[in-house]
Amino acid sequence: MMMRTTRRLLAAAALALPFLGAAQAQSWPERPITMVIPFAPGGPTDVVGRMIAEAMGRELNQNVVVQNVGGAGGTTGTARVAAAAPDGYTILLHNIGIATAPTLYRRLPYDPVTAFETVGLVTATPMIWLSRPGLPVTNFAEMIRLVRERGEAVNLANAGLGSASQLCGTLFQASLGVRFTTVSYTGSGPIYPELMADRLDIYCDQTTSASSFVTSGRVRGLAVTTAEPMAQLPGIPTAGQAGLPGFEIGIWHGIYAPKGTPAPVVTRLNQALRAALADPRVVTRMNELGSPPEPVERQNPDVHRAHLIAEIARWRPILQAAGQFAD
Numbered sequence: 001m002m003m004r005t006t007r008r009l010l011a012a013a014a015l016a017l018p019f020l021g022a023a024q025a026q027s028w029p030e031r032p033i034t035m036v037i038p039f040a041p042g043g044p045t046d047v048v049g050r051m052i053a054e055a056m057g058r059e060l061n062q063n064v065v066v067q068n069v070g071g072a073g074g075t076t077g078t079a080r081v082a083a084a085a086p087d088g089y090t091i092l093l094h095n096i097g098i099a100t101a102p103t104l105y106r107r108l109p110y111d112p113v114t115a116f117e118t119v120g121l122v123t124a125t126p127m128i129w130l131s132r133p134g135l136p137v138t139n140f141a142e143m144i145r146l147v148r149e150r151g152e153a154v155n156l157a158n159a160g161l162g163s164a165s166q167l168c169g170t171l172f173q174a175s176l177g178v179r180f181t182t183v184s185y186t187g188s189g190p191i192y193p194e195l196m197a198d199r200l201d202i203y204c205d206q207t208t209s210a211s212s213f214v215t216s217g218r219v220r221g222l223a224v225t226t227a228e229p230m231a232q233l234p235g236i237p238t239a240g241q242a243g244l245p246g247f248e249i250g251i252w253h254g255i256y257a258p259k260g261t262p263a264p265v266v267t268r269l270n271q272a273l274r275a276a277l278a279d280p281r282v283v284t285r286m287n288e289l290g291s292p293p294e295p296v297e298r299q300n301p302d303v304h305r306a307h308l309i310a311e312i313a314r315w316r317p318i319l320q321a322a323g324q325f326a327d
Contacts, residue, residue: 028088028264028265028268029060029062029088029089029268030062031062031089032062032063032064032065032089033056033057033060033062033063033064033065033088033089033090033091034064034065034067034089034090034091035049035052035053035056035064035065035066035067035091035092035093035255036067036068036069036077036078036080036081036090036091036092036093037049037066037067037068037069037077037092037093037094038068038069038070038071038074038075038076038077038078038092038094038097039068039070039074039077039187040068040070040187040189041068042189043187043188043189043209044095044125044188044205044206044208044209044251045093045094045095045251045253046066046068047208047209047289048093048122048123048125048208048253048286048291049066049093049253050066051276051282051285051286052093052122052255052273052276052277052282053065053066053093055275055276055277055279055281055282056269056272056273056275056276058276058279059271059272059275059276060268060272070187072105072162072326073097073101073104073105073160073161073162073163073326074094074095074097074098074101074162075101075105075108075109075162077092078092078094078098078101078110078112079109079110081116081256081257081258082109082110082115082116082258082259083258084258085258086117086257086258086259086260086261086262087261087265088257088261088265088266088268088269090257090258091119091255091257091269092116092255092256092257093122093253093254093255093256094253094254094256095125095164095251095252095253096164096167096251096252096253096311097162097163097164097167098112098254098256098308099112099308099311099312099314099315100162100167100311100312100315100319101162102312102316103312103315103316103319103320103325104161104162104319104324104325104326105162105325105326106325106326112308112312113305113308113309113312114259115258115259116256116257116258116259117256117257117258117259117260117261117266117301118254118255118256118301118302118304118305118308119254119255119256119257119266119269119270119273119301119304120254120255120270120273120274120294120298120299120300120301120304121252121253121254121294121298121299121303121304121307122252122253122254122255122273122277122293122294122299123252123253123286123291123292123293123294124250124251124252124253124291124294125164125206125207125208125250125251125252125253125289125290125291126206126207126224126225126226126230126250126251126290126291127164127165127168127204127205127206127207127224127225127249127250127251128204128205128206128207128210128211128214128221128222128223128224128225128233128236129143129172129202129204129221129222129223129224129225129239130195130202130203130204130205130213130214130219130220130221130222131143131195131201131202131203131219131220131222132195132196132197132198132199132200132201132202132219132220133196133198133218133219133220134198135198135201135202135220137220137222138220139222139223139237139242140222140223140237140239140242140243140244141243143202143222144176144242144243144244147176147178147180147202148176148178151178151179151180152179152180152181153181154180154181154201154202155180155181155182155183155200155201155202156169156172156173156180156181156182156183156201156202156203157182157183157184157185157191157194157195157200157202157203158182158183158184158185158203158204159184159185159186159187159188159191159205160184160185160186160187161184161324161326162326163187163188164204164205164251165188165191165203165204165205166182166184166324167249167251167315168204168225168249169182169204170318170319170322170324171247171249171318172204172244172247173322174318174321174322175244175247176244180202183200188205188209191203191205192213192218192219195219196213196218196219203219204225206251206291207224207232207233207289207290207291208289208290211232211233211289211290214233214236215233221233221236222236222242223236223237223238223239223241223242223244224236224237224238224239225238225239225247225248225249225250226238226248226250227240227248229241230290232287232288232289232290233290252294252307252311254304254307254308255269255273257269266301270299270300270301273299274296274299277293277294277299278293
């Protein structure tokens with residue numbers, strides 16, 4: 001009799017869980033949400049994140065407060081969110097680096113696939129190849145010839161291990177079968193003065209950061225990493241058009257919640273993200289930056305998770321062959 005009663009109670013509790021989750025979603029959020037961006041303020045991911053945070057806040061009727069937690073190529077802030085309470089009040093906006101970290105970092109304190117609930121993809125920002133003004137090239141094809149000839153005499157800048165620029169440079173070297181001398185910095189900020197002063201040779205950066213330097217003529221734009229030329233950067237060909245077919249890389253961004261966040265809360269976050277990416281003000285600004293919102297079908301949590309898994313698999317052999325790892 002007691003066993004039968006216990007089973008009934010357990011069954012009743014199981015039936016009640018979805019209704020409790022629905023009730024929680026209706027009242028959530030009851031306080032501000034923290035969006036962790038695991039990079040320094042002012043960078044490309046920070047620019048995207050702040051736009052999305054503000055627009056999501058309008059949809060949720062609560063402030064979404066950005067907190068920059070930089071360090072270790074984005075892993076410090078990501079680990080903080082992985083360890084946060086799974087209540088939807090701490091979320092993460094990360095870029096492609098979340099998919100490369102499992103290969104680059106031998107002691108990663110989280111598994112990107114199992115530590116998070118995926119909320120949805122946000123945008124894929126193109127990259128652009130840049131050169132110093134005094135480098136004796138006028139286009140990307142000439143740059144390829146130059147680096148093939150000079151090899152390690154060429155200085156290739158990046159913003160640190162796991163950064164978008166480091167990934168672009170690694171893929172470039174693998175595509176050409178040539179090694180350059182890489183010069184690493186702690187972010188993109190210090191690189192541009194060195195590039196403009198002719199102390200660095202080449203650099204690959206996200207268009208959200210690079211466009212103003214290119215259009216003002218302070219650095220030379222050589223090729224974008226998109227399938228088609230960008231209207232925002234007229235006259236600059238794609239890498240494929242300029243001599244490196246198939247060289248396409250977009251620095252995609254997504255939003256994550258800690259594993260175990262209730263499904264109704266994840267659904268509410270996804271709804272807020274979709275509303276943000278449909279906001280005309282956000283769409284206009286993201287298009288101006290050359291980083292349009294992801295298509296609606298890619299804003300789905302399941303599509304986001306599948307993409308994350310595929311990107312981890314895509315980058316693993318490339319990064320292993322490059323042989324640059326962090327402890």
